[in-house]
Amino acid sequence: MPRSRPCRLPVVSTANRWTSSACCVRFGERYRFNGFLSRPMAAAVRSTTMSESTKVTIRDVAREAGVSPTTVSRALSKPGRVNLETATKVREVAERLGYRTKNLEPRQDDALRGMILTTTSDLKYSVFADFVDGMQHPCIERGFILLTALTEEKRNLERSTIMRMSTQVDGLVLTSSRLSDSTIRKAAQVRPTVVVNRLVNGVQSVVCDDRPSLTAVVRRLKALGHESVTYIAGPESSWQNGLRWQALLSACQKERMRLRQIPGPQVFDEEAMRESYAAFFDNPTTAVILFNDIFALQFLDVLTAHGVSVPEQVSVVGIDDTTAGTRSTPTLSSIHIPRGRMGTQAATKLIGKLLHIDDGDSTPIVSYSTFVERGSIGPASAEPIV
Incomplete structure (x- = not known):
């Protein structure tokens, strides 16, 4: 009599943890995060009880995901119309239940962690804080967490930050980067990247024409x-x-x-x-x-x-x-300089790439500055400065 094989339940990692050395703080202060996109073990166990021959409908997916059938349809066909967390949850439920539709194609955003990294010199100078503030709004709207790394105008620190974090985030926004063009292009080959206040050939840029x-x-x-x-x-x-x-x-x-x-x-x-x-x-x-x-x-x-x-x-x-x-x-x-608007444009462009709702146009996004005259200028003086 042949040996019976032990039943094996699918193993799904619930850890999905990572350690960041830069989350709105200087390097040296360490934090731990739990990936909010990880699949619960209980869900994996439930999936083994379902018969493979059961025909799964869009209503089954909606009920399991706790959303409406309309939301399921949007999440599977037009994920840009729902936030990241909802789109990911629906797709995971659909996959687990075995729901199939001709519109459900493998997508890179299945593996999104829901996190974007921006590097900036120093938040003590309000200019950089304005850029970050502008980025925050589209991130919140689409369900992304924005992590901010302070690089203190140091190339080596900026480079090491990007190298250490690029595997843990979905994309990068580099603000007033001091890195070489070649280094930025290499970063863009690893993760979708947008640079602000900088033109780099081959990388999406958001700049201001002064x-x-x-x-x-x-x-x-x-x-x-x-x-x-x-x-x-x-x-x-x-x-x-x-x-x-x-x-x-x-x-x-x-x-x-x-x-x-x-x-x-x-x-x-x-x-x-x-x-x-x-x-x-x-x-x-x-x-x-x-x-x-x-x-x-x-x-x-x-x-x-x-x-x-x-x-x-x-x-x-x-x-x-x-x-x-x-x-x-x-x-x-x-x-x-319209810093807040530029930050919003950069984050919106990056998220569009991540969710595959971008128009594909990589032309630099250009804003224009304006001269504001106040009390520090006046007629030229003939009196010499000693």
């Missing part, structure tokens, strides 16, 4: 009688820094204004900023444009410490249009 607003700044300064401008640059690794310099160079040439560049600090550090600004007094100009509002606000303090009045002796313009600039004395003229 050229029209910088041209408007130069024209306004020219109208106020300024003949020379100093640009205090940002980090050398910043893609935006190079574009802003080229835009200013072109605008000043058209307006026949003298333009010089002073290397700015490579990190957002007050002492480094003061050291960079010292070079301005060797050959001062009546107008100064700085890489961002952080630099500009610190420069206002330095000018005050040297007894230089703004805008009576020097006109100052920042870039980013932060809240802090509206509270300074004088209020800071700046260039407004």
